[in-house]
Amino acid sequence: MTDDLLARPLALPAGPALPNRFAKSAMSERMGDRDFGPTDALVTLYRRWAAGGAGLLITGNVMIDRAHRAETGNVVLEGGRHADAFAAWARSTEGTPARLWMQINHPGRQTPRFLDPASVAPSAVPLAIGGGTSATPRALTHDEILDVIARFATTASLAQEAGFDGVQIHGAHGYLVSQFLSPRSNLRDDDWGGDDERRRRFLLEVVRAMRAAVGPGYPIGVKLNSADFQRGGFTEEASMAVIEALEGEGIDLIEVSGGTYEKAVMFEETMPQGASSEAREAYFSDYAAKLRERVIVPVMVTGGFRTRAGMEAALADGATDLVGLARPLAFEPDLPQRLLDGATDAATPVKPATGFKTLDGMVQGGWYGAQLKRLGRGDESSPKLSRLRAVWECLTTGPRKPRGPLGRLCLSRRSSSPG
Numbered sequence: 001m002t003d004d005l006l007a008r009p010l011a012l013p014a015g016p017a018l019p020n021r022f023a024k025s026a027m028s029e030r031m032g033d034r035d036f037g038p039t040d041a042l043v044t045l046y047r048r049w050a051a052g053g054a055g056l057l058i059t060g061n062v063m064i065d066r067a068h069r070a071e072t073g074n075v076v077l078e079g080g081r082h083a084d085a086f087a088a089w090a091r092s093t094e095g096t097p098a099r100l101w102m103q104i105n106h107p108g109r110q111t112p113r114f115l116d117p118a119s120v121a122p123s124a125v126p127l128a129i130g131g132g133t134s135a136t137p138r139a140l141t142h143d144e145i146l147d148v149i150a151r152f153a154t155t156a157s158l159a160q161e162a163g164f165d166g167v168q169i170h171g172a173h174g175y176l177v178s179q180f181l182s183p184r185s186n187l188r189d190d191d192w193g194g195d196d197e198r199r200r201r202f203l204l205e206v207v208r209a210m211r212a213a214v215g216p217g218y219p220i221g222v223k224l225n226s227a228d229f230q231r232g233g234f235t236e237e238a239s240m241a242v243i244e245a246l247e248g249e250g251i252d253l254i255e256v257s258g259g260t261y262e263k264a265v266m267f268e269e270t271m272p273q274g275a276s277s278e279a280r281e282a283y284f285s286d287y288a289a290k291l292r293e294r295v296i297v298p299v300m301v302t303g304g305f306r307t308r309a310g311m312e313a314a315l316a317d318g319a320t321d322l323v324g325l326a327r328p329l330a331f332e333p334d335l336p337q338r339l340l341d342g343a344t345d346a347a348t349p350v351k352p353a354t355g356f357k358t359l360d361g362m363v364q365g366g367w368y369g370a371q372l373k374r375l376g377r378g379d380e381s382s383p384k385l386s387r388l389r390a391v392w393e394c395l396t397t398g399p400r401k402p403r404g405p406l407g408r409l410c411l412s413r414r415s416s417s418p419g
């Protein structure tokens with residue numbers, strides 16, 4: 001009987017109902033071509049996920065401006081370029097009930113210097129990690145902020161034209177939207193900063209501009225931090241107030257995550273410090289349960305779901321409407337279908353293993369990214385990657401914290417951590 005919970009369709013305010021409660025959360029694929037267009041590997045990868053049973057697939061972050069990218073290999077959608085390739089990507093779900101949404105992002109200051117030596121942000125506050133591998137950003141002017149807002153809307157409208165079923169604004173994990181929301185990175189005292197209401201204005205204006213561009217029947221979602229878990233940063237209360245305001249704008253789905261690359265709680269496998277410690281499997285569920293008392297907008301909790309019991313409990317007590325899954329689907333792309341069929345009760349536990357012990361803790365993002373590349377080539381995932389592959393991923397994706405000479409080398413060459 002409880003199986004029905006995961007199989008039940010979910011009606012959204014805009015667009016058709018989602019066929020079930022599984023959502024593949026964004027994972028940066030880094031499979032763009034040299035001109036930042038989508039490659040065939042993305043089509044292969046998303047065909048695999050579409051056949052894997054999740055009712056909603058959210059792409060990895062697509063950038064709105066080729067001058068400001070978060071990672072090597074990012075796809076950029078900013079004009080009429082690559083229209084056929086984007087349309088082919090959008091068609092990857094054909095023949096399945098899965099819906100495909102594009103995640104849209106601007107990195108702001110959270111980008112390596114070698115990719116973006118002239119990064120921009122709400123204020124000229126550098127990242128507190130990375131030992132200078134990211135440039136100190138320049139504060140955006142009022143007119144530039146309006147331009148960035150317009151770019152978010154243009155990208156959404158191009159995604160709609162290409163055939164994507166919806167869009168999601170990346171408002172989490174320390175990228176530009178999240179930089180505007182945090183008092184640590186937004187020191188402005190104008191229309192765009194100074195108090196919570198002005199700090200959230202940027203996101204609300206992005207949503208308004210997007211809605212005007214795509215019309216009323218097209219789903220727009222936002223991925224938002226429950227908090228950034230940093231002193232003086234974006235708080236749980238501020239986050240809930242943002243979501244109330246977003247609900248007023250007619251948003252269709254809120255995905256709850258948390259953390260930034262300065263405090264990367266979204267990659268914990270267990271509860272982040274400072275979060276309430278009720279024994280829930282998905283570590284942002286407690287926040288989501290409180291949120292449900294304030295808003296009725298559909299909610300997707302992502303981070304830590306691994307077992308059918310944990311997923312069903314979160315759906316049954318109303319903490320979430322959708323079960324967001326990222327890392328498990330890099331390794332087991334058909335996990336949702338197997339859970340729906342009763343063929344399994346949990347994700348297979350995997351530990352990133354590279355063959356180099358010291359690398360294992362540092363290359364998580366790269367390890368999962370390498371699994372995506374295998375799936376994009378039409379291969380199976382692999383619990384053990386070759387040492388060469390691991391070192392390569394380390395050099396091109398990099399750790400979050402340098403440890404030892406190899407760690408420092410990886411960090412100095414990193415193309416930013418994923419997502």
Ligand SMILES: Cc1cc2nc3c(=O)[nH]c(=O)nc-3n(C[C@H](O)[C@H](O)[C@H](O)COP(=O)(O)O)c2cc1C
Pocket residue numbers: 025026027028029059060061103170172173223257266267302303304305324325326327328364365366368369418419
């Ligand atoms: C390789 C990789 C890439 C990611 N890229 C993104 C991204 O582009 N956008 C995003 O919002 N989150 C990104 N994330 C974070 C995931 O969406 C998710 O929030 C996080 O992995 C926790 O969920 P999980 O426990 O199911 O993996 C990425 C995670 C991984 C492992």
